[in-house]
Amino acid sequence: MTIEALIFDFDGLLMDTERTLLDSWRWEWRQHGLELDESGFFAEHGGDVSELRYAELARAVGAGYDRAASHARRMAYREEVHATLGLSSGIASWLGEAERRGLRLAVASSSPGSWVRSHLQRTGDLARFEVLACGDEVPGHKPDPAVYRLALDRLGLSADRAVAFEDSPHGVDAAQAAGLRCVAIPNPFTPEGRYAHADVLLPSAATTILSEVLSRIERIPSRSPDRSEDQLQDR
Known part of the structure; x- marks a missing residue:
């Protein structure tokens, strides 16, 4: 037909937006002096897995990690990139x-x-x-x-x-x-x-x-x- x-x-x-997603997480890890392990970053399914990624970052940073501040900083960075996407x-x-x-x-x-x-x-x-x-x-x-x-x-x-x-x-x-x-x-x-x-x-x-x-x-x-x-x- x-x-x-x-x-x-x-x-x-x-x-x-997949590239900007990865870039924003890479950038946020570097704000803590860390490097994101990009292997397996993208899930084998659709939907939001942000909470799992924040939990992984929290474990890497340790005591003092501020999830709310981390999220706000990462989203502000990503929105700046999206302005020209x-x-x-x-x-x-x-x-x-x-x-x-x-x-x-x-x-x-x-x-x-x-x-x-x-x-x-x-x-x-x-x-x-x-x-x-x-x-x-x-x-x-x-x-x-x-x-x-x-x-x-x-x-x-x-x-x-x-x-x-x-x-x-x-x-x-x-x-x-x-x-x-x-x-x-x-x-x-x-x-x-x-x-x-x-x-x-x-x-x-x-x-x-x-x-x-x-x-x-x-x-x-x-x-x-x-x-x-x-x-x-x-x-």
Whole structure:
């Protein structure tokens, strides 16, 4: 069937907030004269793991660690970086081409709606997206497909009429479990070999025009949604 809608992940795909996240934690550890161990920094699932990271920093600092002050300092630093953060390379061209082709646009993110809206509003791109489906609206985070199912429900489309775009292996899992074909643009923090299950793999949105991506996707058979909760938990 003809593709009618594009559903984008937000963090790391539409906008490189993953890099600013890592940078803010690296910077905060250095305020205490320490170096962040970056191995395993990014979780194998969507959602917020900030409390675990603060607990790790508290253990490293020891007595006298002020969690509230640490959080305020880190967030102020990150917001300063975000002030000049735009869409990821090539994404603006894809969105423009999608609009010219009459394709509908949606976001499916494990992050809260307020986070996604504020960033897209700041860059002037919020109005481009007909649908936002976010992590604070569903019971489970990616690789749970709930947020993609919500996006499809709000679009009023079956999964074979849309395509997902992701930057993480667990995001690809979530999209495919919802029955979507998925284009992966690997983030720089995950080995490319982890994305072998993606339907299309690209190094960047800037390397290929959207029409070529969709032509490749349309040659791939649609998949059936995965309704097995046991399979989801085993991923």
